[in-house]
Amino acid sequence: MILDSKTPDGPLEDKWDIYKNSVKLVNPANKRKFTVLVVGSGLAGGSAAATLAELGYNVKCFCIQDSPRRAHSIAAQGGINAAKNYPNDGDTVWRLFYDTIKGGDYRSRESNVYRLAQVSNNIIDQAVAQGVPFAREYGGLLTNRSFGGAQVSRTFYARGQTGQQLLLGAYQAMSRQIDAGKIEMLTRQEMLDLVVVNGHAKGIITRNLVTGEIERHHGDAVLLCTGGYGNVYYLSTNAKNSNVTAAWRCHKRGAYFANPCYTQIHPTCIPVSGDYQSKLTLMSESLRNDGRVWVPTDNTDARSPETIPEDARDYYLERRYPSFGNLVPRDVASRAAKAVCDQGRGVGETHRAVYLDFADAIKRLGRDAISERYGNLFEMYERITGENPYKVPMRIYPAVHYTMGGLWVDYELQSTVPGLFVLGEANFSDHGANRLGASALMQGLADGYFVIPYTLGGYLAGIDAGSVSGEEEEFAAAASSAHAKTQELLNINGSRTVTEFHRELGKIVWDGIGMARNADGLKSAIGSIQNLKQEFWQDLRVPGTAETMNKNLEFAGRVADFFELGELMARDALDREESCGGHFREEYQTKEGEALRKDDEYGYVAAWEYKGDPADAVLHKEQIEFENVQPSTRSYK
Amino acid sequence: MTINVRVWRQDGPEDRGRFENHVVTDANPHMSFLELLDVMNEQLIGEGKEPIEFDHDCREGICGSCGVVINGTAHGPKQRTASCQLHMRDYSDGDTIVVEPWRASALPVIKDLVVDRTAFDRIMGAGGYVSVATGGAPDANALPVPKEDVDAAFDYATCIGCGACVAACPNSSASLFTGAKIAHLSLLPQGEAERTRRVVAMVDQMAEEGFGDCSNHAECEAVCPKGISISAIARMRREYVKAMVVGDS
Ligand SMILES: Cc1cc2nc3c(=O)[nH]c(=O)nc-3n(C[C@H](O)[C@H](O)[C@H](O)COP(=O)(O)OP(=O)(O)OC[C@H]3O[C@@H](n4cnc5c(N)ncnc54)[C@H](O)[C@@H]3O)c2cc1C
Ligand code: FES
Numbered sequence: 001m002i003l004d005s006k007t008p009d010g011p012l013e014d015k016w017d018i019y020k021n022s023v024k025l026v027n028p029a030n031k032r033k034f035t036v037l038v039v040g041s042g043l044a045g046g047s048a049a050a051t052l053a054e055l056g057y058n059v060k061c062f063c064i065q066d067s068p069r070r071a072h073s074i075a076a077q078g079g080i081n082a083a084k085n086y087p088n089d090g091d092t093v094w095r096l097f098y099d100t101i102k103g104g105d106y107r108s109r110e111s112n113v114y115r116l117a118q119v120s121n122n123i124i125d126q127a128v129a130q131g132v133p134f135a136r137e138y139g140g141l142l143t144n145r146s147f148g149g150a151q152v153s154r155t156f157y158a159r160g161q162t163g164q165q166l167l168l169g170a171y172q173a174m175s176r177q178i179d180a181g182k183i184e185m186l187t188r189q190e191m192l193d194l195v196v197v198n199g200h201a202k203g204i205i206t207r208n209l210v211t212g213e214i215e216r217h218h219g220d221a222v223l224l225c226t227g228g229y230g231n232v233y234y235l236s237t238n239a240k241n242s243n244v245t246a247a248w249r250c251h252k253r254g255a256y257f258a259n260p261c262y263t264q265i266h267p268t269c270i271p272v273s274g275d276y277q278s279k280l281t282l283m284s285e286s287l288r289n290d291g292r293v294w295v296p297t298d299n300t301d302a303r304s305p306e307t308i309p310e311d312a313r314d315y316y317l318e319r320r321y322p323s324f325g326n327l328v329p330r331d332v333a334s335r336a337a338k339a340v341c342d343q344g345r346g347v348g349e350t351h352r353a354v355y356l357d358f359a360d361a362i363k364r365l366g367r368d369a370i371s372e373r374y375g376n377l378f379e380m381y382e383r384i385t386g387e388n389p390y391k392v393p394m395r396i397y398p399a400v401h402y403t404m405g406g407l408w409v410d411y412e413l414q415s416t417v418p419g420l421f422v423l424g425e426a427n428f429s430d431h432g433a434n435r436l437g438a439s440a441l442m443q444g445l446a447d448g449y450f451v452i453p454y455t456l457g458g459y460l461a462g463i464d465a466g467s468v469s470g471e472e473e474e475f476a477a478a479a480s481s482a483h484a485k486t487q488e489l490l491n492i493n494g495s496r497t498v499t500e501f502h503r504e505l506g507k508i509v510w511d512g513i514g515m516a517r518n519a520d521g522l523k524s525a526i527g528s529i530q531n532l533k534q535e536f537w538q539d540l541r542v543p544g545t546a547e548t549m550n551k552n553l554e555f556a557g558r559v560a561d562f563f564e565l566g567e568l569m570a571r572d573a574l575d576r577e578e579s580c581g582g583h584f585r586e587e588y589q590t591k592e593g594e595a596l597r598k599d600d601e602y603g604y605v606a607a608w609e610y611k612g613d614p615a616d617a618v619l620h621k622e623q624i625e626f627e628n629v630q631p632s633t634r635s636y637k
Numbered sequence: 638m639t640i641n642v643r644v645w646r647q648d649g650p651e652d653r654g655r656f657e658n659h660v661v662t663d664a665n666p667h668m669s670f671l672e673l674l675d676v677m678n679e680q681l682i683g684e685g686k687e688p689i690e691f692d693h694d695c696r697e698g699i700c701g702s703c704g705v706v707i708n709g710t711a712h713g714p715k716q717r718t719a720s721c722q723l724h725m726r727d728y729s730d731g732d733t734i735v736v737e738p739w740r741a742s743a744l745p746v747i748k749d750l751v752v753d754r755t756a757f758d759r760i761m762g763a764g765g766y767v768s769v770a771t772g773g774a775p776d777a778n779a780l781p782v783p784k785e786d787v788d789a790a791f792d793y794a795t796c797i798g799c800g801a802c803v804a805a806c807p808n809s810s811a812s813l814f815t816g817a818k819i820a821h822l823s824l825l826p827q828g829e830a831e832r833t834r835r836v837v838a839m840v841d842q843m844a845e846e847g848f849g850d851c852s853n854h855a856e857c858e859a860v861c862p863k864g865i866s867i868s869a870i871a872r873m874r875r876e877y878v879k880a881m882v883v884g885d886s
Contacts, residue, residue, distance in 0.1 A: 067701075
């Protein structure tokens, strides 16, 4: 199959308008004849469900949690970008576009990213109108902060709870439509399969997580808004229920999986404290606005940090990257932290941590100003570590945070399965090989509020409404296979728990496909994953039955998919013999240890087709064309 | 350290339920409370038993999924702390921790520690929003909002919908939850147009769901993991009285 990005012709600035001017529309009276299945209720799914219902479509929305308001998006802290240029510091749509393309290390599509920057401003308007309490100045106008990878202040925020407030905005908009009967909200449901009829996505199979019943749901199109796959690493900043299952099962039904090896390791997280650890906690990137990152110059310096004099400290980011300093992009900051720890200069009990120090900022701005900006983050840190960051520097270390890879989509957000659209973190589209801070919220909401209402209409206008009833053979077959798979997990009846397997898988993936990768490590990771997977299917123990709430069973199904995904990640990383963004191949680096990109050979999106076993996956390439920006070596020096 | 866990087990909504006692010998002060439950569950599976079900997701106090009564207090002993943010360093070797689900007729138990909180979503559906369809919103800076108002609105908007307020209230009232949303939107000009309709609809829905009335015990404020002030309830009442005077137009 040729991957057609369906990018409209015309100048970059006009492509989206050209598209909107020519896309087919669904007559208002016909909209109510269409049913759209929206899987996921995070920023992407919530905004899409609300907006499509407002337009008159019938929406059925599904989520794992007991309420749409609890989607993982709720945890986003730092902020959301937009090119409003309220601070008058020179921002433009072009600059937001350019920073995002460059931040992604020139591995994303110009047309998609430009559209994202264009609609960014509408998102802020929409959120404010919903009552989202963004931070404001005393004069009553909105205020901004700066974030990594940019030299302007374009990030809107709501204390350290921006994701919560934005998600509640979308949830409230959904609530209005649920009450009006335009959205049927099905909570505590897990999608286990996609139903494809005559080549088009027409339904999904879910497991009711309360009763255990396998359910069939049919409609005219499916929107997958199920988030990222960071939990393949076991320890990550993602919520515990985040998973790849919905996306992976779509992959098995024909949706190509793009760039699975592009994963983001966030530089500022609370370090691991023990092997009972169940997840990691992010400390927002916004902290790098005022916090200074350092380690002792001498690796034998065991003094407590506040007593170490200036000349015995190495502010390594400021030293290596004088113009961006502590605000270099995430991949750069993470690798730099790993490098100083590898040199034995890490701090704390485990020596896998660096300091993030606010002493200077507190001296300069006062404790109140710092507490106003970061109070809830400081509190969170103290709760977890028992240390007070107003007094001693935070200890931080990189952790898995976000996945740029995901299901391949074209300009219309449609996957390689017609009728299956993918939004938010679940798709691969806008962040290339590295996502800049505050741009995932922007992308999820752009997809849901402002892109899909147009592009989905274009698809629906070309098909007949209500063409399936859910009684087709494809539904029965998918339902019985979902049922059989669930039963299979219960029947193994071995000796090891799903958590044990997941933790072990996570370690393999972290060691082999983490912050730095090399061919030997990747090959050995593939072998280890295959062995462990085999063991999983022979020795897993899932207690209980399928006919009741059984969270262990849910997790087992997700871990089973993580095994397959993990192997594909390694194969993708092995194929990509270059370093770019979050994908750092040790064999391909400059003398200074920076990523060495090879645009001529690897300037493509790697889209993998499922063929049964990850080893047989077929690689399809979408060449990325640059007509407006000139790919250059990223420099933050 | 060793921790004795006395935990509620209930097979389903119809089951009467009972306490079970378990001993976790390899607890650790750095562990979170939910990690203690994880370790206990791993142990149970090892013994051929079923683990105890509990809701959790973010494990950092923001999604509102977790929430259990710990030694008689919703979310446990620490103020402004959700169950998932509690750490074992606040307990001592040999302590017994009693863990129960929220208990309120409007939040029925589904299984073990998991309860049904969908009543909250229905209260929100009755009016917890601003009716503004996507597109056509004015420029975000078209309407300045005094910082004090936004800050106050924010304090109410931080509600995570966990249900601790209901669990702690002797009347099982959802007034803090409902009042927080009403207070948030009533402090912003964007919420103005639907002010009257909103408060009446949400308060009525709350009653319809079977939540009790507020009689000023303030237990809700004491357990709220976000520290939401009961001034939310006073605001809700004021709005309600005003709405009655103006009429539900
Ligand atoms: C701690 C943290 C902080 C962050 N801070 C920021 C920030 O400051 N700025 C920023 O821009 N980005 C931030 N991000 C990234 C951003 O939050 C996410 O990328 C984004 O919220 C993802 O939104 P989403 O709608 O795509 O998916 P999610 O919010 O993950 O939603 C997924 C939805 O899909 C449902 N679902 C999943 N699987 C299934 C299934 N099998 N069946 C049915 N339903 C399913 C879930 O129930 C949920 O409703 C942060 C991320 C983390 C982890
Ligand atoms: S698990 Fe999210 S608030 Fe506790």
